[in-house]
Amino acid sequence: MVKICCIGAGYVGGPTMAVIALKCPTIEVAVVDISVPKILAWNSDQLPIYEPGLDEVVKQCRGKNLFFSTDVERHVSEADIIFVSVNTPTKTRGLGAGKAADLTYWESAARMIADVSKTDKIVVEKSTVPVKTAEAIEKILTHNSKGIKYQILSNPEFLAEGTAIKDLFNPDRVLIGGRETPDGLKAIQALKSVYAQWVPEERILTTNLWSAELSKLAANAFLAQRISSINAMSALCEATGADVSQVSHAVGKDTRIGPKFLNASVGFGGSCFQKDILNLIYICECNGLNEVAGYWKQVIKVNDYQKNRFVNRVVSSMFNTVSGKKIAILGFAFKKDTGDTRETPAIDVCKGLLGDKAKLSVYDPQVTEDQIQRDLSMNKFDWDHPIHLQPVSPTAAKEVSFAWDPYEATKDAHGVCILTEWDEFKTLDFQRIFKQMQKPAFVFDGRNVVDVQKLREIGFIVYSIGKPLDPWLKDMPVMA
Numbered sequence: 001m002v003k004i005c006c007i008g009a010g011y012v013g014g015p016t017m018a019v020i021a022l023k024c025p026t027i028e029v030a031v032v033d034i035s036v037p038k039i040l041a042w043n044s045d046q047l048p049i050y051e052p053g054l055d056e057v058v059k060q061c062r063g064k065n066l067f068f069s070t071d072v073e074r075h076v077s078e079a080d081i082i083f084v085s086v087n088t089p090t091k092t093r094g095l096g097a098g099k100a101a102d103l104t105y106w107e108s109a110a111r112m113i114a115d116v117s118k119t120d121k122i123v124v125e126k127s128t129v130p131v132k133t134a135e136a137i138e139k140i141l142t143h144n145s146k147g148i149k150y151q152i153l154s155n156p157e158f159l160a161e162g163t164a165i166k167d168l169f170n171p172d173r174v175l176i177g178g179r180e181t182p183d184g185l186k187a188i189q190a191l192k193s194v195y196a197q198w199v200p201e202e203r204i205l206t207t208n209l210w211s212a213e214l215s216k217l218a219a220n221a222f223l224a225q226r227i228s229s230i231n232a233m234s235a236l237c238e239a240t241g242a243d244v245s246q247v248s249h250a251v252g253k254d255t256r257i258g259p260k261f262l263n264a265s266v267g268f269g270g271s272c273f274q275k276d277i278l279n280l281i282y283i284c285e286c287n288g289l290n291e292v293a294g295y296w297k298q299v300i301k302v303n304d305y306q307k308n309r310f311v312n313r314v315v316s317s318m319f320n321t322v323s324g325k326k327i328a329i330l331g332f333a334f335k336k337d338t339g340d341t342r343e344t345p346a347i348d349v350c351k352g353l354l355g356d357k358a359k360l361s362v363y364d365p366q367v368t369e370d371q372i373q374r375d376l377s378m379n380k381f382d383w384d385h386p387i388h389l390q391p392v393s394p395t396a397a398k399e400v401s402f403a404w405d406p407y408e409a410t411k412d413a414h415g416v417c418i419l420t421e422w423d424e425f426k427t428l429d430f431q432r433i434f435k436q437m438q439k440p441a442f443v444f445d446g447r448n449v450v451d452v453q454k455l456r457e458i459g460f461i462v463y464s465i466g467k468p469l470d471p472w473l474k475d476m477p478v479m480a
């Protein structure tokens with residue numbers, strides 16, 4: 001029986017391995033992690049991450065051919081194929097701080113593989129890594145190899161959170177990069193035969209190592225660039241009376257452009273886009289490609305601009321101050337159908353409002369109070385390190401309370417900010433919310449989920465990203 005081991009039981013390692021186990025009953029899959037609570041959770045009824053459809057997949061295979069364990073060394077030494085899916089956060093110190101990928105966790109995983117392996121291994125880069133990482137990993141493994149042969153493959157993951165199971169069942173493509181040597185090609189075939197159990201052959205792409213590594217960074221940069229493009233347009237829509245939804249619909253109808261990923265928002269979040277673009281910028285700079293670096297930097301700058309613009313709209317609409325005012329925050333996760341808050345725009349918006357001394361009441365159906373407090377008190381980039389290395393008892397943000405439902409959050413509030421597009425926000429009883437709020441009552445929709453006209457009829461003053469402005473807001477200065 002082929003044995004697979006995945007180092008890192010996170011958002012990628014857990015769901016990806018669960019789907020491999022489901023689709024390949026003859027393969028034994030072990031997912032290992034240094035975090036004891038995480039592995040305990042994977043072995044319980046309360047999985048450590050919320051992802052639609054994941055529970056069913058895990059329940060079908062756990063204990064049969066899918067195992068979660070903290071016995072990292074044993075499973076690594078027994079495996080034929082080792083996936084490495086550990087954190088690759090942005091460096092916070094030293095050379096390349098604020099841009100380059102921190103490969104500490106990757107390197108320690110590679111050294112451990114070299115220490116415990118007794119048979120030949122295929123080592124698969126599942127984490128998103130800088131181009132040429134495979135070369136560094138190869139050096140670490142072969143310098144300590146004791147005669148054992150390693151083949152390194154790059155197999156970046158393209159799943160999006162909230163749709164991970166759907167994406168894994170039916171991927172647009174699976175990308176496998178490897179050395180163009182007989183042993184390299186053999187390793188590519190071995191991994192290809194795993195995916196071929198359920199992915200049509202023509203969707204499994206094979207390339208050289210560097211193309212596979214770079215394609216992952218490029219794909220995320222292209223996706224994020226589309227969002228920054230439509231968000232830049234949303235500012236112009238507000239200034240001119242155009243409606244960003246109509247503009248994106250009209251633009252997306254061009255088959256060369258396509259309709260997806262053109263929703264204007266308060267800004268993109270998530271653990272990948274900013275981190276991977278910063279990483280791309282750093283690689284460009286290291287290769288002396290400053291104009292190329294500058295091009296991609298702009299995608300992040302527009303994203304920051306969009307978040308600032310939102311906060312400034314809130315403050316300026318409410319008589320230029322939110323000091324002492326209760327603002328309800330509906331949605332904290334970086335997108336719907338996940339409890340993940342890494343790099344969520346809600347953090348920047350909340351921090352911006354707290355900076356103006358607002359009192360916040362936050363509701364999110366999947367994010368805990370503890371997580372929100374952590375996020376609001378953590379330093380930049382700390383969030384993407386393994387949980388046991390994050391600050392243990394963050395200083396609680398005193399002006400932030402946590403609500404169990406949207407009606408409690410909005411009670412006596414002066415304003416409501418919608419920061420995640422949870423489906424339940426589309427069907428809220430806004431009449432009831434209006435009645436219990438201070439007047440004038442404001443709604444700031446950062447996700448374009450509410451029916452603006454209906455809310456204005458109820459009596460709200462409404463700001464919705466990229467939509468024609470409320471008469472109340474028209475004469476306010478547009479600033480960033």
Ligand SMILES: NC(=O)c1ccc[n+]([C@@H]2O[C@H](COP(=O)([O-])OP(=O)(O)OC[C@H]3O[C@@H](n4cnc5c(N)ncnc54)[C@H](O)[C@@H]3O)[C@@H](O)[C@H]2O)c1
Nearest residue numbers: 008009010011012033034035086087088105127128157386
């Ligand atoms: N989250 C996504 O949607 C997504 C999608 C595609 C690619 N990626 C990439 O995949 C990688 C992992 O992302 P994630 O979201 O799953 O991160 P995560 O933080 O959810 O999971 C990483 C896990 O690795 C564990 N870990 C770290 N060092 C370890 C070691 N030496 N031994 C054993 N376990 C160790 C951590 O404890 C953590 O549980 C990153 O490079 C990310 O950029 C993420």
Ligand SMILES: O=c1ccn([C@@H]2O[C@H](COP(=O)(O)OP(=O)(O)O[C@H]3O[C@H](CO)[C@@H](O)[C@H](O)[C@H]3O)[C@@H](O)[C@H]2O)c(=O)[nH]1
Nearest residue numbers: 157158159160161227261262263265268269270272334335
């Ligand atoms: O039209 C859009 C689409 C998305 N977003 C925002 O963009 C962010 C990222 O969304 P999404 O890409 O759906 O989620 P991720 O889980 O971050 O997935 C991205 O990042 C992963 C990690 O690298 C990749 O594997 C995926 O292919 C890539 O889509 C979220 O804040 C969304 O709200 C918008 O504002 N407008």
